[in-house]
Amino acid sequence: MSFSPLAYADSLRIGIIDFVSPDEIKVLLDIDAPDSVALNTGSPRPFPRINSYVLIPSDQGYLVGQVEWITVERSQYPKRKGMQDFGLIDLPYPLRKMCLNPLGSLFYDGKDENDVDCYVFRRGVEAFPSVGDPVMLPTQHQLRSIVESGGNRRVKIGISPLAGNADVKIDPDRLFGRHLAVLGNTGSGKSCSVAGLIRWSLEEAQKQCKKDKKPNARFIILDPNGEYAHAFKDSISARIFAVEPSGTLKQLQAPLWFWNTNEWSAFTQATSKTQKPTLIHSLRSVRDGKIEAVLAPSNEMRRFLRTIVYIIQQERNSGSPWGKFPLNKNFNEKIKKWNEKGLLEDDLFTEAENLALKFIKEKIDEFTSDRSGKYPDYDFSKIEIDELLCLAKRAHVAFGGTDVEILPIDADIPREFTGDALLRSIDANADMLNVSEYVETMILRIRTMLSDSKLKTIIGDTDGVTLDGWLNDYIGQDLASNGTVTVIDLSLVPTDVVHLVAAVIARITFEALQRYRKLHDQKKTLPTVLVMEEAHTFIKRYKDDAENYDAAAVCCQVFEKIAREGRKYGLGLVLSSQRPSELSPTVLSQCNSFLLHRISNDRDQELVQKLVPDNLHGLLRDLPSLPTRNAILLGWASELPILVQMNSIPEQQRPKSDDPDFWAVWTGKGKNDFGKEVDCQRSVDWKIITDDWQQVKSNLSADCSCENESKESESESDE
Numbered sequence: 001m002s003f004s005p006l007a008y009a010d011s012l013r014i015g016i017i018d019f020v021s022p023d024e025i026k027v028l029l030d031i032d033a034p035d036s037v038a039l040n041t042g043s044p045r046p047f048p049r050i051n052s053y054v055l056i057p058s059d060q061g062y063l064v065g066q067v068e069w070i071t072v073e074r075s076q077y078p079k080r081k082g083m084q085d086f087g088l089i090d091l092p093y094p095l096r097k098m099c100l101n102p103l104g105s106l107f108y109d110g111k112d113e114n115d116v117d118c119y120v121f122r123r124g125v126e127a128f129p130s131v132g133d134p135v136m137l138p139t140q141h142q143l144r145s146i147v148e149s150g151g152n153r154r155v156k157i158g159i160s161p162l163a164g165n166a167d168v169k170i171d172p173d174r175l176f177g178r179h180l181a182v183l184g185n186t187g188s189g190k191s192c193s194v195a196g197l198i199r200w201s202l203e204e205a206q207k208q209c210k211k212d213k214k215p216n217a218r219f220i221i222l223d224p225n226g227e228y229a230h231a232f233k234d235s236i237s238a239r240i241f242a243v244e245p246s247g248t249l250k251q252l253q254a255p256l257w258f259w260n261t262n263e264w265s266a267f268t269q270a271t272s273k274t275q276k277p278t279l280i281h282s283l284r285s286v287r288d289g290k291i292e293a294v295l296a297p298s299n300e301m302r303r304f305l306r307t308i309v310y311i312i313q314q315e316r317n318s319g320s321p322w323g324k325f326p327l328n329k330n331f332n333e334k335i336k337k338w339n340e341k342g343l344l345e346d347d348l349f350t351e352a353e354n355l356a357l358k359f360i361k362e363k364i365d366e367f368t369s370d371r372s373g374k375y376p377d378y379d380f381s382k383i384e385i386d387e388l389l390c391l392a393k394r395a396h397v398a399f400g401g402t403d404v405e406i407l408p409i410d411a412d413i414p415r416e417f418t419g420d421a422l423l424r425s426i427d428a429n430a431d432m433l434n435v436s437e438y439v440e441t442m443i444l445r446i447r448t449m450l451s452d453s454k455l456k457t458i459i460g461d462t463d464g465v466t467l468d469g470w471l472n473d474y475i476g477q478d479l480a481s482n483g484t485v486t487v488i489d490l491s492l493v494p495t496d497v498v499h500l501v502a503a504v505i506a507r508i509t510f511e512a513l514q515r516y517r518k519l520h521d522q523k524k525t526l527p528t529v530l531v532m533e534e535a536h537t538f539i540k541r542y543k544d545d546a547e548n549y550d551a552a553a554v555c556c557q558v559f560e561k562i563a564r565e566g567r568k569y570g571l572g573l574v575l576s577s578q579r580p581s582e583l584s585p586t587v588l589s590q591c592n593s594f595l596l597h598r599i600s601n602d603r604d605q606e607l608v609q610k611l612v613p614d615n616l617h618g619l620l621r622d623l624p625s626l627p628t629r630n631a632i633l634l635g636w637a638s639e640l641p642i643l644v645q646m647n648s649i650p651e652q653q654r655p656k657s658d659d660p661d662f663w664a665v666w667t668g669k670g671k672n673d674f675g676k677e678v679d680c681q682r683s684v685d686w687k688i689i690t691d692d693w694q695q696v697k698s699n700l701s702a703d704c705s706c707e708n709e710s711k712e713s714e715s716e717s718d719e
Contacts, residue, residue: 012136014047017056017129018097025056025065025128027135029096038137045164047137048098051619051643052162053146055136056129061107062136063125064146065100066641068618072096101618102128103640106138106146116141121149123639140164150639155204157197157633158644168633168644172201175637176529176572179563179590183580183608184597189628190576191655193595193646194531195231197574199653202237202484217484218476218528220509222502224537226491227655234652235485239473242489243458252488253470254501255462256419257287258508260412263500266554268445274438281307281433282425283411297348301357302399304342307432309392316389321380328378332371334434335388339364342432349399356395363391414467414508419450419460454494458501471512474505475528496551502538503555506530510562513569525570532559535575536582556584563590581607593635595644598626612641619643 014033019026029048038047046052048070055062072094102125109118119142138146144166153169160166175197184190198219205215214237221228232238233248241252259267261280270276285307311334320327343361345354367388371378426443430436449455474486493501509530516526532538539560542553549557562573563586575591577583581603588611599605600623609620612634619632619641626632629648634641661680664670670680690696 012139013134014054014137015096015098015135017131017133017135020128020131022128023101024068025100025102027054027098027100029098033096034137045137045140049162051622053103053138053143054100055106055138055142056133057136058105058127058129060126061105061119062138062142063127063129064103064106064121064640065135066103066619068099068101070096070098099618100135106142119145121146121639146640147642155197155201156647157200158646160642161630161645162643168642170633170637175593176201176527176574178567178592178636179573180575180593180595180637181580181588181591182574182576182595182597183599183604184578184626184631185600186578187628188597188599188626189631189646190578190597191227191231191533191657192629192649193597193631194533194574194576195228195653195655196647196649198485198529198531199231199649200647214480215484216480218480218486218526219484219531220474220486220488220505220528221531222488222490222505222533222538224490224498224502224534225657226489227533227657228487229489230656231653232485232487235483237480237483238485238487239483240487240489241474243454243492249489250473252458252490252493252501253462253465254459254504255416255465255470256422256459257416257462258414258467258470258504259500260507262549262554262557263503263551266549266551267449267497267500268442269550270442271438274433274435275442278426278430278433278435278439279442280411281311281429282422285429286417286422286425287411287413287415297346298350298353298399301346301349301353302396302401305392305396305399306401307429308338308342309389309396311433312385312389312392316382316385321385322382325378328380330434331380332368332378334432335364336368337434338432339368353395353398356391356398360388360391360395363388416466419446422446423450449497452494454492455497458493459497470508475509475512499538499551499555502532503551503558506532506555506562507558510558510566510569510571513571517569525568527570527572529572529574530562530566531574531576533576535577535587536579539575539577539584539587540582541584556587560584560586563587580604591635593637594633596620596623596626596632596634597630598628599623 013030015027015029017025018028034047036046038045048067050067050069052067054065054067056065057063074094104121104123105126107120107122109120112118143163147160147163147166147168150171152171152173155172156167156169158168160168180197182190182194198221202215202217202219205217209215223229226242229240229242229249232240240249242249243252245251261276261283264270264279264283265276268275268279270279285303288303315321315331321331322328339361343357343364345357349357367380367384370376423443423446426439426446427436430439450460472482474488476482476484476486488505490498490502509528513526513528517524538552539556540552542549542556559573562571566573573587573591575583575587579601580588580599581601588607591611594608594611596608599608605620605623608623612620619634622632622643629646631644631646632641633644661670664680665682668679668681670678672678
């Protein structure tokens with residue numbers, strides 16, 4: 001039996017509009033509307049269901065609404081379609097009502113090659129319906145058109161159980177280009193979703209490449225729990241770095257000469273008044289050429305004079321020589337020490353060089369003698385400082401210096417130096433600035449770091465490491481010829497530097513991509529994705545009024561800058577966190593797409609609700625009850641908020657984040673992925689573990705050899 005178009009449309013009707021507002025539409029359901037299963041939409045489909053979709057006819061197509069709630073209320077009179085008035089006396093009659101969130105519009109787009117109607121979904125509502133307008137169930141084809149909307153749907157990430165298992169696909173440009181936050185409780189499937197998004201995107205890109213080509217993709221995963229090495233160990237295109245290299249694991253390195261002034265200040269806890277300025281001076285000096293090289297005396301004096309010129313200029317700009325006590329006295333002590341220990345004439349110098357030193361020494365002698373006595377006045381005039389500066393510049397030129405050299409070198413340029421060279425530079429600069437007694441604690445912290453055997457392998461023993469070589473290893477070579485995924489295992493990095501190591505890697509990556517765009521006329525970028533697992537640990541909110549930021553705050557500031565500016569340079573950010581309420585508000589506000597797994601904490605739910613439009617709060621009520629592998633995708637990456645059942649990942653490709661199997665270990669029996677019972681004995685030898693922990697290699701190897709011998713003897717006795 002065939003229906004006319006009007007009759008078919010009437011068969012899909014389920015009710016009429018009872019109330020309309022910009023963010024809410026209430027519907028009065030017909031008495032003959034389906035109670036549990038709708039059979040008139042092309043295939044059986046459960047109805048009504050929370051977060052499912054309905055249509056409201058409009059002039060240009062249909063308005064799409066998402067079901068927020070359904071209720072039954074009692075009415076004194078049966079005002080229902082097809083019902084007659086029963087008289088003055090009647091029992092209350094139940095009325096079914098539901099509330100809709102208006103999402104967008106569905107437009108007719110002609111017919112396809114199979115003569116099937118095509119539709120296009122667009123976000124936003126151009127015209128709202130009126131009270132009394134009919135509400136309809138979407139057909140199976142219309143439902144798929146709603147879910148499978150949007151252009152460049154390239155990567156399938158799952159299906160929509162509320163839309164007839166329609167494919168949910170995303171555009172990688174949207175998902176990774178404007179930052180993604182994957183949020184959810186422990187065990188809700190976050191890590192599998194992150195690993196899946198990377199793997200599915202690369203697999204789909206590989207299909208589009210030529211047979212002999214690999215995707216020119218770059219994913220960098222900062223993994224504080226050591227989970228993702230297992231997820232990508234089967235991939236020959238993955239580079240895995242760890243504190244303790246073994247097999248396919250490479251040595252993790254974040255050389256100390258990569259660190260900038262903020263990172264050094266955070267690690268050394270340098271005070272802002274004396275230690276930090278001395279540290280900055282020292283970093284400038286140590287980055288200016290190779291300190292270890294033996295220099296001719298004239299070259300050493302040229303560098304010393306250049307530093308003097310720079311310090312005088314800084315003191316002059318700050319007004320210290322004619323400032324309040326003790327600033328003026330400190331300046332007098334500095335120049336006095338220069339005269340006694342630094343500005344010494346030498347037979348190896350030329351006559352002109354010694355003469356230039358003599359002039360500046362005489363001027364300093366004149367200044368210090370004027371400020372001697374019982375009650376001296378330490379104030380300098382601007383004319384005196386200008387004379388001293390002029391003589392220092394002349395002496396610098398006499399030793400072969402130029403005005404360009406006087407310009408201070410950037411203390412953050414990643415030029416190679418050693419820890420010992422930095423210590424010598426701090427000693428020399430502290431002596432020149434007359435603050436030696438105030439930097440002893442800072443020097444002690446640096447010496448302690450350099451003597452740590454585990455830290456040496458990460459930041460100290462970096463012979464042969466070059467900046468371009470490091471970028472090739474960690475970001476990827478030209479055309480990603482050495483792999484598309486970099487996994488950085490931070491699980492064994494000492495806690496006092498783990499934030500700095502993460503900050504250094506993220507910042508160097510960001511600055512490298514900045515310079516890539518700069519050298520390509522600001523037109524081309526090198527798309528790269530930086531994944532931060534356990535983001536609430538590394539991107540934790542901090543107090544803005546803190547005078548001295550610690551390592552955690554410095555790390556958070558790096559990611560805040562990436563969140564604000566990374567898109568312009570092709571650096572996308574993926575955050576995975578179980579505590580979104582602890583994340584930096586700056587970073588979260590810059591995330592344009594969200595993949596929300598199960599969230600039970602009230603504070604976290606409130607924060608998530610503030611990040612999304614008001615008319616989507618009904619959808620977020622599902623968060624506490626979402627099963628594993630299910631998530632809500634919303635934001636820039638999706639045309640509309642949608643409940644997604646993520647694709648399944650094989651066991652060997654999942655991050656190593658399974659729940660502990662207490663019962664199987666207790667009983668010694670467990671089941672594998674195929675349901676078969678397997679032995680699950682867990683033995684432990686703490687001696688082997690402690691030897692590895694304490695880095696007692698000889699004992700460890702001896703124990704291992706003894707264990708092997710015992711096993712061999714046991715096997716022989718069994719035979």
